[in-house]
Amino acid sequence: xxxxxxxxxxxxxxxxxxxxxxxxxxxxxxxxxxxxxxxxxxxxxxxxxxxxxxxxxxxxxxxxxxxxxxxxxxxxxxxxxxxxxxxxxxxxxxxxxxxxxxxxxxxxxxxxxxxxxxxxxxxxxxxxxxxxxxxxxxxxxxxxxxxxxxxxxxxxxxxxxxxxxxxxxxxxxxxxxxxxxxxxxxxxxxxxxxxxxxxxxxxxxxxxxxxxxx
Ligand SMILES: [Zn+2]
Numbered sequence: 001x002x003x004x005x006x007x008x009x010x011x012x013x014x015x016x017x018x019x020x021x022x023x024x025x026x027x028x029x030x031x032x033x034x035x036x037x038x039x040x041x042x043x044x045x046x047x048x049x050x051x052x053x054x055x056x057x058x059x060x061x062x063x064x065x066x067x068x069x070x071x072x073x074x075x076x077x078x079x080x081x082x083x084x085x086x087x088x089x090x091x092x093x094x095x096x097x098x099x100x101x102x103x104x105x106x107x108x109x110x111x112x113x114x115x116x117x118x119x120x121x122x123x124x125x126x127x128x129x130x131x132x133x134x135x136x137x138x139x140x141x142x143x144x145x146x147x148x149x150x151x152x153x154x155x156x157x158x159x160x161x162x163x164x165x166x167x168x169x170x171x172x173x174x175x176x177x178x179x180x181x182x183x184x185x186x187x188x189x190x191x192x193x194x195x196x197x198x199x200x201x202x203x204x205x206x207x208x209x210x211x212x213x214x
Pocket of ligand 1: 076077078079092093094095096097098099100
C-alpha cells in the first residue's frame, strides 16, 4: 500500500547527539535515536525516514501554519480526556504540556487564530500569562531557545504573571513530577488506580471522530 514512511523527527539534526541523549531530562528518549533506529526497520519494499531533521519545531509549525488540512485535523494532545468537559469539539485539550507548547509557538508566529477549529484559542488568549508560564516552567531549554526570539521579533511581551507562574508553580511541579515518575512504586499506584484518567478524563471526542477507522 505504501513504500515510504516519513516519521516526523522530534529534534533538529544539530541537537541529536549521544551526550544529549544521556542527559535528556534524566530519561532515555528514544526519539533522539530515530535517525539510527528507523532504517533498521526498512524492508525490500518499505523505507522509513526520520523526516524534518532540517527544521526546529517552530519552523515545522511555520511550514504548516497556512495548510488547511493541518488547521482542520492537527492533533498534538498528550493526554486522554473527555473533549466535552475541557474544550468542546476540539481535537486537543488545549491545556496539557504538548497543547500549550504547540499553541504558544503558533501564538509567537501570529498563527494561532488559524487553528481555532482544533484548539480552544479563546481560552488560551484569556489565560495567556498562565499558559505561557506553564510552558516556560516545564519546557526543555532548547524549545525555549527556539521560542523567545520569535516572541521578540513579533513584539509579544512576556507578562510578569507568566514568570511568576513559571517560577513559583510550574518549576516545583515539574521537579516533583520527575522525582515521582522515577519511582516504580508511585507509577504502579498511579496506573493501578487510573489516576491519569481521574485527572484528565478520557479523550472520547477523538475516538468518536475516528470511530470508523478504529
Ligand atoms: Zn492537550
